[in-house]
Amino acid sequence: MSHLEKLLGELQTRKLQNQTRRHFLLDCVSKVGGLALAPLLFGCDLGKSNSVPKGLQLSERDLNPLAPIPAPFLAKAKSIIYLHMAGAPSQLELFDFKPELAKLHDQDCPESLLEGRKFAFIRGVPKMLGPQAQFSQHGESGAWVSDFLPHFSKVVDEVAFLKAMHTDQFNHGPAQLFMQTGSPRLGRPSLGSWVTYGLGTENQNLPGFVVLTSGGKTPDAGKSVWGSGFLPSVYQGVQCRSKGDPVLYLEDPKGMSRNLKKQVISAINQANQEDFENFGDPEILARINQYEMAYRMQIEVPEVMNINDEPEHIHQLYGTKPGEESFANNCLLARKLVEKGVRVVQLYDWGWDTHGTDHDGSIDMGLRNKCREIDRPMTALLIDLKQRGLLEETLVVWGGEFGRTPMQENREGKVQGFKGRDHHVDAFTMWIAGGGVKKGMSYGITDDFGFSGLEERTSVHDLHATILHLMGFDHEKFTYEFQGRPFRLTDVHGELIRSVIA
Amino acid sequence: MLSFILPLLGRLHPLLVHLPIGFLIFGIILVFFPLKDFKNQVPFIRLAFLLGGISAALSSASGFLQYQHEGFGWETVQFHFYFGLATTAFSFWIFFYLKGKESIIPAIKYQAAGLSILLLLTGHLGGNITHGEEYLTEVLPPEIQSFLGREISENQGLVLPEQGWENLAYFEQVIQPILNSNCKSCHNPRNSKGELDLSSWEGVQKGGENGAIFHLVNWKESGLYSRLVLPLEDEDHMPPKEKRQPKKEEIELIRLWLEKGASPTLTLGQAQPELKILDPFFLREEIPFYPEIQPSLASEDSISFAKAKGFYVEPVFFGSAFLKVSCINFPEFTDADLKSLMGIRENIAYLDLSGTQGTEEILPSLAQFPNLTILKFNQMEIDGKNLEILSANSNLKWLYLNGTSIQFEQLDKLLQIPKLEKVFAFDTPLSQGAITKKYPFSLETGGFQLPKIPSDTIVY
Numbered sequence: 001m002s003h004l005e006k007l008l009g010e011l012q013t014r015k016l017q018n019q020t021r022r023h024f025l026l027d028c029v030s031k032v033g034g035l036a037l038a039p040l041l042f043g044c045d046l047g048k049s050n051s052v053p054k055g056l057q058l059s060e061r062d063l064n065p066l067a068p069i070p071a072p073f074l075a076k077a078k079s080i081i082y083l084h085m086a087g088a089p090s091q092l093e094l095f096d097f098k099p100e101l102a103k104l105h106d107q108d109c110p111e112s113l114l115e116g117r118k119f120a121f122i123r124g125v126p127k128m129l130g131p132q133a134q135f136s137q138h139g140e141s142g143a144w145v146s147d148f149l150p151h152f153s154k155v156v157d158e159v160a161f162l163k164a165m166h167t168d169q170f171n172h173g174p175a176q177l178f179m180q181t182g183s184p185r186l187g188r189p190s191l192g193s194w195v196t197y198g199l200g201t202e203n204q205n206l207p208g209f210v211v212l213t214s215g216g217k218t219p220d221a222g223k224s225v226w227g228s229g230f231l232p233s234v235y236q237g238v239q240c241r242s243k244g245d246p247v248l249y250l251e252d253p254k255g256m257s258r259n260l261k262k263q264v265i266s267a268i269n270q271a272n273q274e275d276f277e278n279f280g281d282p283e284i285l286a287r288i289n290q291y292e293m294a295y296r297m298q299i300e301v302p303e304v305m306n307i308n309d310e311p312e313h314i315h316q317l318y319g320t321k322p323g324e325e326s327f328a329n330n331c332l333l334a335r336k337l338v339e340k341g342v343r344v345v346q347l348y349d350w351g352w353d354t355h356g357t358d359h360d361g362s363i364d365m366g367l368r369n370k371c372r373e374i375d376r377p378m379t380a381l382l383i384d385l386k387q388r389g390l391l392e393e394t395l396v397v398w399g400g401e402f403g404r405t406p407m408q409e410n411r412e413g414k415v416q417g418f419k420g421r422d423h424h425v426d427a428f429t430m431w432i433a434g435g436g437v438k439k440g441m442s443y444g445i446t447d448d449f450g451f452s453g454l455e456e457r458t459s460v461h462d463l464h465a466t467i468l469h470l471m472g473f474d475h476e477k478f479t480y481e482f483q484g485r486p487f488r489l490t491d492v493h494g495e496l497i498r499s500v501i502a
Numbered sequence: 503m504l505s506f507i508l509p510l511l512g513r514l515h516p517l518l519v520h521l522p523i524g525f526l527i528f529g530i531i532l533v534f535f536p537l538k539d540f541k542n543q544v545p546f547i548r549l550a551f552l553l554g555g556i557s558a559a560l561s562s563a564s565g566f567l568q569y570q571h572e573g574f575g576w577e578t579v580q581f582h583f584y585f586g587l588a589t590t591a592f593s594f595w596i597f598f599y600l601k602g603k604e605s606i607i608p609a610i611k612y613q614a615a616g617l618s619i620l621l622l623l624t625g626h627l628g629g630n631i632t633h634g635e636e637y638l639t640e641v642l643p644p645e646i647q648s649f650l651g652r653e654i655s656e657n658q659g660l661v662l663p664e665q666g667w668e669n670l671a672y673f674e675q676v677i678q679p680i681l682n683s684n685c686k687s688c689h690n691p692r693n694s695k696g697e698l699d700l701s702s703w704e705g706v707q708k709g710g711e712n713g714a715i716f717h718l719v720n721w722k723e724s725g726l727y728s729r730l731v732l733p734l735e736d737e738d739h740m741p742p743k744e745k746r747q748p749k750k751e752e753i754e755l756i757r758l759w760l761e762k763g764a765s766p767t768l769t770l771g772q773a774q775p776e777l778k779i780l781d782p783f784f785l786r787e788e789i790p791f792y793p794e795i796q797p798s799l800a801s802e803d804s805i806s807f808a809k810a811k812g813f814y815v816e817p818v819f820f821g822s823a824f825l826k827v828s829c830i831n832f833p834e835f836t837d838a839d840l841k842s843l844m845g846i847r848e849n850i851a852y853l854d855l856s857g858t859q860g861t862e863e864i865l866p867s868l869a870q871f872p873n874l875t876i877l878k879f880n881q882m883e884i885d886g887k888n889l890e891i892l893s894a895n896s897n898l899k900w901l902y903l904n905g906t907s908i909q910f911e912q913l914d915k916l917l918q919i920p921k922l923e924k925v926f927a928f929d930t931p932l933s934q935g936a937i938t939k940k941y942p943f944s945l946e947t948g949g950f951q952l953p954k955i956p957s958d959t960i961v962y
Contacts, residue, residue, distance in 0.1 A: 070817040074791065151952050202814055204831050317952060341830045365962040376952055387948030388880075389902050389926035472819055498781055 061200075062282040064289045065234045066208050068200035071472025076436020076502070077395040078202075079338045080195060080467065081385075082346045083331075083378060086176065086219045087353030088400035090421050091429035092450050093363055094371070096163055097135040097144040100448035101406050105130030109407050113451055120170045120423040121355065121411045128449070129408035132364040132419060141440030148371040151379040157440040158382055158391070159398075159433040160500040164444025164453025167402050167460050170423045172220040172353070175401035178460055180225040182489045189229035189480070190237065191464060192344035194489045195471055197228075197235045198478060203341035204293065205300035210337055211237040212330040215350030215373075226346055230482040234290075237346060240333075243325040246305035250298055265291050304340050307332050318380040328377035335384050338394050349374060352400055355409050356420015363419045382433060395470050396433045397463075403428020406449040426452045430463065436470040438502045458497050465494035466501065512568030518561040519628060525554035526593060526621055533606055533614040548600045555593035562586045565628075574631070578692040582627035589620045634687060659683030660752065662783040668771025672759050673703060676770055680755060681706070684741055684748045703766050721760040730756065754779040793873050793897045796823045797848040804845030811842045818851060824873065828854035837864045847871045856880035856902070862888050869894035878902035886912030893918030904928045904948075913941065 060067035092098060109126050133146035136153075143156040169175035174184035181188035189197070192209040201208030211226045219225050226237030240246040252258055269288045276284040307315075307329060308322050320328045327349045334345040351370050353361065360366040378398065385391040404421035427446045433439075444456040465475040468489060475494050479486035529550030536543050565586060569579050596613050603610070629637065639647055660679040662670070670676060681700045687693075689700040689710075698715065699705030706726070709715045716724035729740040730753050741747060755775065762773045770780075800823065808815045812832035818824045827843060827850050829835045835858035843850065847870050855864070856878045865888050868874065874895045879902060886908035892898060898919050908930050916922055925941075927933070928948030937947060 068814065068816050070820045070822070072820045074819045074822070147957075150955055150957055154952075202828065202830050313949075313951065317950065341828075368962045372958065376958070379952060383950040383952075387926075387928040387946055387950055388904055389900070389924070389928075389946060392900070392924075495778055 063285045064204075064293070065232060065286065066196070066201045066204070066293075068202055069198070071199055072474065072477070073472045075472030076470045077393055077434060078199075078471075079342065079394045080192070080344045080471070081334045081338060081381070081394060081396045082192070082344070083374075083396070083398045084176070084179070084219070084225075084346060084348045085352045085374070085398070085400040086215070086217075086348050086350045087172065088175075088402045088404060088423060088428070089352045089370075090354060090363060090367060090404040091163075091427070092131055092404065092406060092421070093133040093148055093367055094146055095144060095161060095429040095431075096427070096446055096450045097146075098131060098406070098446075098448060098450045101128065101450060102130035104128040104449070106408075113407075113449070118170070119405065121409055122405065122407060122422045123410060123413050126405075126407040126410045126422075128406060129363070129419060129421060132367075139440060141442065143440070143442055148368055149375045151375045155379050155382050158386065159396075159431040160437050160439070160441035160443065162399075162430045162432070162444055162458050162463065162497070162500070163427075163442060164446055164455070164457040165399070165403070165428050165430050165460070165463070166453055166457055167425045167428075170402060170425050172401060172423075174221070175423075175425075176219050176221040176225050179399075179401045180221075181227075181229065182461065182464055182491060186224050187229050188487070189231040189235065189489075190224075190226050191467065191489060192226055192237050192346055193228040193231050193235040194468070194478070196343050197231050197480070198473060199343055199471065201341065201343045203300075205296040206304065206337070206340055206342050207238040207297070208342065209235065209237045209344040209346075210342055211239040211346045211348070212333060213239070213348045213350070214325055214327040214330050215348075216325075217350035219348050219350070225348075230487070231480060237344070240301070240305060241325070243323065243329075246301055247297075250301060262295065265295050300340075304336055305333060307336070310336075314384070317376075317384060319376040326377075327374050328380075331377035331381040332384075335381060335388075335390070338385075338390060339388070354404065354420050355411065355422065356416040356418040357411065359418060361418065361420060363421060365418070385434065391434045394434045395437065395467065397430070397467065398432070399430030400428065406451050424451075432463075432466075432500065436502055438500050441500050443497065443499050456499070459493065461490040461494035462497050464490050466497045469496055469501070508567050509571040511564050512566075512571050515561060515564040515568045516632065518557065518564050519625070521557035522554045522561055522589065522593070523621065523625060525550050525557060526589075526617060529554055529596075530614045530618050533610055536606060542604055544600055544603050544606070547606075548597055551593050551597040551600070555590055555597055558586065558590035558593055562590055573694045573697050575692050575694070578631060582624060582631060585620060585624040585627060589617070589624050592617050592620060631693070634693075660755075660783045661785050662780055664784045664786070667780060668769065670770045671766075672762075672768040672770050672773055673706075673764075673766045676755055677759055678703075680748065680752045684746070684752065688741075716760055716764050718764060721764070724760050724764075727753070727757050727760050749782060751779045751782050791899075792818060792822075792824050792851045792875050797873065799823045800825060800846040800849040808842050808846060811839065813843070815846070823849055824851035824875075825849045826852035826854075828852075828878075829856070829858045830854065833857055833859075835860055837861055837867075840864055840867050844870070848873060850874060851897075852876040854878040854902075855882060856904075858882060862886075865889070865891040868892070871895065872897065874898050876900045876902075879906055881905040883907075885909060886915065890915040890918055892916070893920075896920050898922055900924045900926075902926045903930060906930055908932060910937065913939075913945070916943065917941070 061069070092101065106127050109128055114125065131146075133148050135144050135146050137143065138145050138153040139157040141157050143161060145153040145156060167175055167178055169178050169184045177186065178184040180190045182191075196208040209226070223239065226239070228234070228236035238247070241248070245251055252261060269291055272284050272288045276288070307320060310320075310332065314332070318328045318332045320326070320332050322329070327347065330347045334347060337345050351360070354363050354367050355361050356363060358366075360369070382391065382396065385394055385396070403424045403426075405424040407422065409416055409420045409422040427450055444458060445454050446452065447454050468475040468478060475488060475490045479488050481487075529547050532543060532547045532550065540546075562583070565579070565583060568574070569576070569583070592613075596610070596617065599613070600610065660676060660683070662676075685700045688695045689698045689705075691699050691701065691705070696710040696712070698710030699708070706715065712725065715726045722728065729738055730748065732739040734743045734747075758773055758775055758779075759768070762768055805815050805825070808827065812829075812834070814826070814828040814830050814832075816826055818826050825846055827846075835855060837860055850871050851873050853868075853871065853874055853876070857880065860879075861883045862885065868877075869891060872895070875897050877892075877895070877898060877900070881904065884903065884906040886903070886906070889908075889912055892901070896919075899921050900923060901916070901919075904926055906927070908927055910932055913932075916925060922943045924944050924946070926946045928946060930947065932947045933949040937945065
């Protein structure tokens, strides 16, 4: 009994200690001042509302930062699936067919290509490296695709290739940041965060922006590639694991029933609600909402992240093996998430950095194996979205952070044991497909070696501007005020790539 | 030294003009509605017309000074001026006419009525000068505007044809439309601020009070370009920062024209502009996806009502009257819940009932949703027996029936839906076999496979 008294006494002391001058003043303002102001502000409505003070203009966003808001313009797509091949795949073995380069194979690289340029690893005069794949034309559009992607070559009529992409960062980390946040330095919100901030999410039981990784490694740039930068952190990507629990600590701990947890959360929320009625701070409401959302997600996330219930023909289509961490499983999950109304899904697949330093990093062998891991799943993703009518409303983006050189890499001036290519910023290929994208299109022309874009060059900012356009934004108007100036995803750059918009 | 006096007096004109308006209207009111308590009101009325006349004379004088010292053309102000003088004279006339009269005889009423018409005309013509002739008409609905004979497209700015733009005259057909939509309202023959007229080649060539506005050698110094690219806050920036600013591509086109020699005979093709600066001006006829005739905006109350029920409700884009409604957070939806949407039924263009408890019984109620364009019935208990009811939805374009039990025979019922473009019926009885019958809409039954190929298993 004395323990209880002690506790109560402690409670009393703490309570008094917490009653600061600030509380007194606040109570004066909100109670005495409020009484005087009430008839002026609220008229006869006073007392009708029991939770939110009437004078407080609270938007849905104040209570729930992920509440959906309409896009400024009619969007062609409502969701994005972004497939990022971390490490940068070689465009010269996949999409950019250069027969002239084959003729120069093993010859010294012309001086004109090297003048005034810096490469990540190439030093001195390297040898040229001809295409290591067999190319042929596919589909009605006649798109060139190599034998590294035999399945994908059947769906080329669904996509638009950007063959003269260029960037200005030749190291993975900065280049990935640039590709995902529009700036090679840390601190900017990612594309997915911008979109989630601008549109919110339709399904209130799931995060708005989900990230899945495969290939055994996360991107070099770390989690900042799906970070929220200066946007509120609620808009950052939620990384889910494709193996085991999708989100750690989501399962109920042993001995803790779901019901008990529900009671705990409602007790916390009740306390918060009382606090809100005292102080009227909308942050408290946001907090209450987040507790509730977290609880709802606990039920929905394991369900949507479970691919076991998919029918066998879908597993065969994607080549999925439940329980593994694989790009195939992630592709299937991406489809499920988009179907459930998730706004942005990003898949990072590591293992594309083919320098030729070992077997796995070789252009002619390792790259083939790597391509096999993605060829069926990404093709399956496109046709599965198509057969469900989801491709009409979903934008699919595929690409690395840069391209690879037409030259054989000569790290430390030595000949490599395997065929490999160095990082290359001047020309690489990406493709986009789905909502609002012209089908069977190829945009951008590179020179005979695939070294530089000649015509229809497109920058990372141009791609961002186009993605935002398809999602219903004007990239020049979509800003966020930070450190005294409005920021955009495309900063002061970016031109819409109109030719690939349907 | 006192040379500023006259322009200053001139500038007082917009202030002074309100005095005669007030005095004279007061006098006119007294003529028609005499005060009951006074026997003889003529002295008061005379005073009103005297003061009105004096202030009208001062207004006319200040107006004339303003005309002399500011850049107004005589054609612009002449009728305003004449009517102003007439108003002045007529006010004094009534003042003298009333002398010795003891009551208001009908003739005075006619005169007062005449004066009020003069006053109205003078004021209106003055307003036209300061606010522009379209000040009142441009806010009218387009139908009334075209009835009044006003050309609406005049200021729509530059529009280029996608084919054959090379042959356009660079100045006449590109630069002039840009100037018309961005500069002409302040720089035209009637209202030539800075003594500059940008409504014709002659005016552009002549320049303004600071001389020529383009230089052929130092084209970057041309006022026609340099003022556009000054910071917005700079007081020499044009157009003034409170006015609509030109597009960056419009500035690019002006820059290119100056760079290529600013010749009136140059064609757009000769200047070799980059396609991307022309692109925003190409006339593209876009067929709107949602119905062209928009309903009025849905009321906040009925939207909140539907949201409170659990529906996802948002405009298809910001400010649009069309709504997207989905049951993504409301899987418990049953047919009876549709009545919560009746308040916004005309606004719903996108309705997603996928995965709910809804049944085919809902179709007759959906006939009351005239603007439905996208309709999703995925994973619902629907076998398609009553699908012909959807023919009432004359705007329906995309119909999703994935995971339903729709039968092949029922597809013909969809032929009655006039605008139907796409039908998705993946994972239905239709997916079992190939459908050879041709429909006016595209039919997706899915069931794609990627057959195994040898290279799937070769490890290099």
